[in-house]
Amino acid sequence: MNSSTSETENRTKPQQQQKRTLSHKNESISDHLSIDTIIEYLSRTIFRPGGAILASLANLAIYSHSDWRFFVSLIWAALLTFISLWNHVDRLYANQSRWFLNPPKLNWEEQIVLITGGGSGIGALLAKTLTERNAKVVILTKDPPQSESSNSEIKSYICDVSHCKEVDAVAAKVRKEVGHPTIIINNAGVVKGKLLLDLTEEDINDTFGANTLAHFWVLKAFLPAMIKEGKGHVVTVSSLLGLIGTAQMTDYCASKAAVVSLNQTLRFELDNRYKTPSIRTTLVLPSFIQTKLFDKVQLPPSRIWNFFCPPLRPETVVRAIISAMEEQESRIIRLPWYTNGARFMGDGTGLIPAWLRDALQWVAGADFAMREYGPRPDAAERLAAEKEQERGIDLDSKKNR
Incomplete structure (x- = not known):
């Protein structure tokens, strides 16, 4: 980092701190009560x-x-x-604990943590927090990080993790320059926010490339070393929408559902085929997180809604992930509390009647939360207009008869 950049950052720090202070002053206790x-x-x-x-x-x-x-x-x-x-x-x-005793806590100084999508959002916060625990952090990011870090414990590599060859090439550099990662956090993700009929082939390939295929390529590149060592941790960041669907998120929901299954099958392979139950797996199933990826999501603006279904702060998700890694436990992280209900709402479970599921979907406004994403008019609006136009033509032809 050059000196001019450092001076600029030093000048902006007091302003940023002042903004944070002001924002906290405007917040009431009820804003945090849920x-x-x-x-x-x-x-x-x-x-x-x-x-x-x-x-x-x-x-x-x-x-x-x-x-x-x-x-x-x-x-x-x-x-x-x-x-x-x-x-x-x-x-x-x-967690296959011997004699049913808790495993020892993780020694962070011995860990090399690889994070995909580590240039912003949850990934960037994870990287920063882990270096404070003296872990070495490797981030793979498609674009340069939003803010350059002077921390020597963070090693950044530009890599489109949706492409297998790019991952393999970067993996060779990581192993040579840093070492074999002991923890993998598959966090990279994209969202298009379009109706199914508005999605292009490129949109679908991008979504599944980043949200699904990247998990496979990263695991194939780095998992063998973990298996040889007989220890490690794989964190799969999925979503609540990997369990339940919502309109205008067909590609996203399907891609996140795929990695839910990936996490489960990986667990079975590690236990029964690779004979490495000591390699931990953690599945993260958060709902709406207050990050740039979902900054245009429209949710019901009511205190009742925020009480029962609060939006997630990135810090909450990061704390939960770090806790699982630190305790060396395989976990399924569901955040916030209401996401536990997703276990009963999916089509596969059939544990609640369809009318109740649809009522909950309507109350949440889930099928219209992504209206600010995608083209205008969208496919639904265009088809509705075409129907109206065809109906008008039919009425005119009947009058002429």
Whole structure:
């Protein structure tokens, strides 16, 4: 980085800090209050087994063992303890922990983390945060990073990860100049935001190239070294829209659904064919994230909507990903809390009736959230106009008869 760039950045830093301060002043507590906040609070208080057990013992000391208040608190404590143990055993089994003990925390100084799409958004924030933990970071980006970094721990390579040959060429450089990545974060993604009939062949190829094929090319280039070492972590950044569909996102939803299946089949291959269960896999399924990729999304502007379905801050997603890597656990990250409902909404599950699914889709305004993307008029508007024109011609011909 040259001196003139550094001086410019130094002059702009106070202005940026002032803007952040002003924006925080304008925010109220209600802007941060959501169902996620309440659930997190409850999970740390009345839904915590230890607290429930203490409450039950307190009731026993105050009331007799036959009193209904003690009985209810005992049942509640037993239920929470059972659920907690069930989840704990399931988590340890999923991570193939020996003797059902938690794995040791990750030593970041020994890690080489490769991030695709690391020049902006979630990828850039991940890179910055990981270097603060003394990890070496390699970012693959199609375009030069939005801001040049002076951090020597970040190594940037220009690479279109949708092309296998480019990935292979850059992979050789990475192995020679930095080493074998111990963590892969497949994060690169694009969104077109067009109706199916407006999508061009190039649009579809671009979407599947970045959102799906890139995962294959990066894994084929770097996974063999992980398998030889018998350890590592693969993070697959998908989307809530990989589980449920929405209008004007056909290519995006399909491409994200593909990598959901990729993550699952990769897990089976690592466990049963490559015999490397110690290589962890994490699937990230976020909803709308406040990044440039979705800056034109239109969501219902109501406090009720924001309470139950809050937009995600990039920092929230980054913290969840880093937690999975740091704890050396395979995880499925669903953010925010309401995305857990997607397990019941997809066509494959059929666990909720179609009318309820459609009602939720309508309330969310999901099928019109991307109206600011794509051409105008779009395919639906053009076809509607053509229908009206044909109807007018038919009416005129009938009158002439």
